[in-house]
Amino acid sequence: MASAGRAYFQPDTTLAVQNGGVQMIPISTPRGKFNVWTKRFGHNPRIKVLLLNGGPGATHEYFECMESFLPQEGIEFIYYDQLGCGNSDNPRDTALWSLPRYVEEVEQVRQALKLNKDNFYLLGHSWGGILAAEYAFKYQQNLKGLIISNMMMSCPAYGQYAQDVLAKQMKPAVLAEIRQLEAKKDFANPRYMALLLPNFYAEHVLRLPLDQWPEPVNRSFAKMNQSLYVTMQGPSEFGIAGKLLTWDRTPDLPRLTVPVLSIGGKYDTMDPEHMRMVAAKVQHGTALICPKGSHMSFYDDQQTYMAGLTRFILGVDKGEKEVKL
Structure with a gap:
């Protein structure tokens, strides 16, 4: 175990000067070249988990809880701020806030980090789950495992769930005031977020x-790129209104042949039954529904989330296509 621990924490011997695993990766886009920030944590030639943050427009920082769980299992993971997020370049160009372009960005990051079908696990949370799924539909031959965390595979169904289920759980007076502000498009009103x-x-x-x-x-959310968030998602997590409004990949789920873990929370902004359906429709799927969890289940149902995540990754590493949790 001690030798395995030393191997996990060994530095990159190809570097003359160690920098904590940080690598700036040049990305080609239709608007020129930019740099995105990545940071490797740990070392495992067989298991490398690339983390895709949500928002869109948040940062890798809210994933820092992974440091308390994945190293003890020997799981290498890689923080990554997407273009326009956190430590990466922000071109302030809404033409670059598009799902197909972000898919190509992830592919360029994969190549730069030398990730491949023998070691590459992609974990996307929320908007990152859309990006991870879309990447898999085009490039699943590069993946060893796919984790869709707290994201439905249909934005219309997500919007419907918000209206038909979540809105009805609110106090009528609160919902009425929220609806009044939305009707006026008064999203900048402090009262809107206060509600x-x-x-x-x-x-x-x-x-x-x-x-x-x-x-x-809090640190991650305070750095939210509002231009990216509003362009893609709309002004609030309460439903969807941006470029992703009509995105729906549910009919394509049977095309996914890579092992898939679909994670949801009982109290999620996303329908947990939809997450079960995702696991059932892909060819090799596993569902993990956190009974105390919401959209950020890795904090509010942490033990369930992390136990299931590590069991899935280690199971796939052993050759299991459908991991039993």
């Missing part, structure tokens, strides 16, 4: 008291 935070975010995004949200989450 959503306790009545929606604290119920369905992260089920902890607002003053106890983990510091990495």
Whole structure:
């Protein structure tokens, strides 16, 4: 075990000067070249998990809880700020905020990091789950495993779930005031977020008291690229209204042959039954529904989430196509 631990934490011997695993990767886009930030944590030639943050427009930082769980299992993971996010370049060009372009960005990152079908696990959370799925539909031959975390495979169905299920759980007076502000498109009104935070975010995004949200989450959300977020998602997590409005890959799920873990939370902004359906429709799927979890189940149902995630990754590493949790 001690020797395995030393191997996991060994530095990159190809570097003359160590920098903590950070690698800036040049990305070609239709608007020129930019650089995106990545950071490797640990070393395992067979298991390399690339993390795709949500938002869109948040940062890798809310994934920092992974450091408390994955190293002890020998799982290497890679933080990555997508273009326009966190430590990566921000070209401030909405023409670059597009799903197909982000898929090609992930492919360029994969090539630069030398990830392949023998070691490459892709974990996408929320918007990152859309990006991970879309990447898999085009490039699944490069993947060893795919984790779709807290994301439905249909934005219309997500919007419908918000209206038909989640909205009805709100107090009628609160919902009425939210609807009034939305009708006026008065999203910048402080009252709008003042209503959503306790009545929606604290119920369905992260089920902890607002003053106890983990510091990495607050730090990441404080850096949200609002241009990217609003362009793709719309002004609120309460439904969807941006470029992703009509995105729906549900009919294509049987095309996925790579092992897939579909994660949801009982109190998620996403329908947990939809997440079960995703696991059933892909060729080799496993569902993990966190009974205490919401959209950020890796914080509010942490033990369930991390146990299931590590079991899936280690199971696929052993050759299991459909991992039993």
